[in-house]
Amino acid sequence: MPLLENGQIKEDNWQVAIEGEALPSGDVLVPLARLSEGLGRNNDGRLGVVLNAGDSVEELRSALPRLSSIQVTFPIFRDGRPFTQARALREHLHFEGEIRAGGHILPDQYEFLLRCGVNSVVVPEGVDAAVWQKAHETFSVAYQPSVLNEQPEGFAFRRKLL
Amino acid sequence: MDRRNNRRDAEGSSVITANRLLDGRIVWLAADGQWSPHIRNARVYSNVEIEDALKEQTASAQDNELVGVYGVQVSLSPTGPVPVTSRECIRAGGPSVHPDFTPEWQERPAVSPA
Amino acid sequence: MSHAPHSSLPVGHYAYDEVDRTFLKQRVAQFRDQVERRISGALTEEEFKPLRLMNGLYLQLHAYMLRVAIPYGVLNSGQMRTLAQIAQRYDRDYGHFTTRQNIQFNWIKLEDTPDILALLADADMHALQTSGNCIRNVTADQFAGAAADEVIDPRIHAEILRQWSTLHPEFTFLPRKFKIAISGSPQDRVAARFHDIGLMARKDENGRAVFEVYVGGGLGRTPIVGVKLRDDLPEEDLIAYLEAILRVYNEFGRRDNIYKARIKILVQALGVQEFRNRVNAEFVAMDRARYRLDEKIVAAIQARFGVPDFDPAGQAAEKLIQQRKADRAFDFWVRTNTHAHKQPGYVSVTISCKPAGGIPGDVTSAQMNLLADLADQLSFGELRITHLQNVVLGHVRQDKLYALWQTLDQNGLGTANVGFISDIVACPGLDYCALANARSIPIAQKLSERFASPELQREIGPLRLNISGCINACGHHHAGHIGILGVDKRGEEAFQITLGGAADQDTVSIGQIIGAAMSEDETVDAIARIIDTYLARRTAGEQFIDTCRRLGTAPFKDAAYAPA
DSSP: OOEEETTEEEOOOOEEOOTTSOOOSSSEEEEGGGHHHHHTSOSOSOEEEEEOTTOOGGGGTTTGGGOSEEEEEESSTTOOHHHHHHHHHHHTSOOOSEEEEEESOOGGGHHHHHHTTOOEEEOOTTOOHHHHHHHHTSOSEESSOOTTOOOBOSSTTOEEOO | OOGGGGOOOSSSEEEEEEEETTTOOEEEEBTTSOEESOGGGBOOEETTTHHHHHHHHHHTTTTTTEEEEEEEEEEEETTEEEESSHHHHHHHHOOTTOTTOSTTOOOOOOOOOO | OOOSOSSSSOBTSBOOOHHHHHHHHHHHHHHHHHHHHHHHTSSOHHHHHHHHHTTTEEEOSSSEEEEEOOGGGEEEHHHHHHHHHHHHHHSSSEEEEOTTSOEEEEEEOGGGHHHHHHHHHHTTOOOTTSSSSSBOOOEEOTTTTTBTTOSSOHHHHHHHHHHHHTTOSSSSSOSSOBOEEEEOSSSOOSOGGGSSEEEEEEEOTTSOEEEEEEESOBOTTSOBOOEEEEEEEEGGGHHHHHHHHHHHHHHHSOOSOGGGOSHHHHHHHHOHHHHHHHHHHHHHHSOHHHHOOOHHHHHHHHTTBBOOOOOOOTTHHHHHHHHHHHOHHHHHHHHHHEEEBSSTTEEEEEEOOOOTTSOTTEEEHHHHHHHHHHHHHHSTTEEEEOTTSOEEEEEEEGGGHHHHHHHHHHTTOOOOOTTSTTSOEEOOGGGTOSSOSSOSHHHHHHHHHHTOOHHHHHHHOSOOEEEESSTTOTTOGGGSSEEEEEEEETTEEEEEEEEOOBOOSTTOBOOEEOSOOBOHHHHHHHHHHHHHHHHHHOOTTOOHHHHHHHHOSHHHHHHHTSOO
């Protein structure tokens, strides 16, 4: 499926590990259970991890310097755990690589994802990027700080978004 | 959807209800296929046949601008179907604490904005 | 003598600036777009539901219901007039004050809702987060900024929490709803220990706020009294610590069962110590500087609250004494419906929205407009909604009380029953609510008529009677000295009675069910016999709840189920 990043739809060049099959060469995303297998590859491309909503990001701590991408996954859009995972990856683990969000996500959640440190979203084929961009541009102010460290807007915890 | 909305006996009769998407008001599926605000117009199904009818109506709910299609068990009276539960009687007749707010209640002419 | 605010700032609540107004307009535009996408079918009902709920829009039994936020229960006269306008133009000419200090309208159309939200935004109001699995409207003491026993005005911190929780990126899809209450008096008037988080503010030796933090309380299906997590949380860590609690809840709270998803279940499952350890681990690890609640922030928010410009007391108190002597009915109303003010010559007035036979918490648009006028004339344009579904004028000069009472009495708002058995808290129940099992309003009406006599109510004394139409407990039945819970007996309505609940911080307790459910009329009679038992068995000066605690429920149960 394509990726939405910075308002653009682009092709996703990462492969996702297929259960029961050997890891392919090239850039590959593995589930947490196959992390050590992924780490054991011989410079075969970049490595990423797909987290389930119930996984603890702490388990990635030692492997983090070798990870280029981490996907947080929404089993359903109402399950908000991936927001906490993404924010923790940035705030606690200081992860600077790509955080992508996958699974069932509404455009209406896009700005929340960005403010929790997600930078790309796995979207269905044929999605209208304009709807997501519009969601990103809906608000010019937020009422609390985020890992993006936006500029203050006036007083208190208000932050400029646009 | 609340489980109570689908609680029906194996036997007996039911009618089909929903809320209109745009204004939320309660409607009942009538014999002519239209949705009426009045339960007295509702088509009565035997509970044997209602599941198929519900499936069909649920599938077309978006096209008909309806939400929450479900079946309501009724008994039959000379004035039409009467729901067997208090809940559905209140849905059919309006809140008991405002006797004027029946399904016949009409909005007063719109007040022009001040 | 004018009581108009002396500055342009509204008294008692935060004054919006252009940034806040722009935000609300953007929020309205966003919802307008979401409604269009729903109608076009681009959003399914399942996807749309959480989005509309986070704008306060429910689909209830007969129509959509819109719940409008009244942050910490405070609004100004202009805002009250806007609510009256909505009632008149978009609803059936009335509104219902809720147990979260909000107001809800029962006959709203989805297609009108964006316009209603725009009207609210023009009055600096919104319906943000009045529903949904997010941080809900923060509630506060209805006598904030006025009560003689107050240490800190909790509304400043309630506003800070309101802003911080508004469209919080991480906490908008929590396992379940999340309710915070804050009190700034040693006397808990917010039921702090029945909240997901309850905050009791006091001052440290330097005059800065510190907070007792209670967590994991709540009513509903599993009533639990909150436990103390911190005794002395410094003000500057307030946001960071709440972030830590919410992070732990968002990560570990159950999502497999809606009835076990509240934070209270997580606290019980982990145990208080383990829960505290996880919160502390998060708190220690987090970027505390980012969330530090600096004194400057508190000052900046406080600076946007208008304060009343009180007149000298003069002879106000003496005049009131004379008027009370001259009119016994007035004297009784003053005794029940006023609360001591810190400013000499002033009191806070609780206006009862519970007339005998009335619908608890319902007011007509005409009454809303009257309340707005009275607020302008007598209380610096400020009004408060209480979590017990009444209205408070916070700052009324004592020599204005008599005229106020007469006006209220002529308009169905003069009932002298605050804190008495007919000051009933009731949810909308099965007359309106899609979740309810039984109607709450008709039984409330029968009870308030049964105990309408002022003499009888005075004889009975302080008594909290709360009614919920289902186990979700929006009517807080477990917190009532007497509680009534509506149940569904094979499609028929029935009612259980609970006894011994109380929401006060130090003596908090959960009401216990005394026996099998009864019909509406049987329940009303049973409660009358419970009251008779209390009157017969009490010691001198003993209040109902104390007799209940002393004797246990057995004698009351015997009376309730005695053959007629």
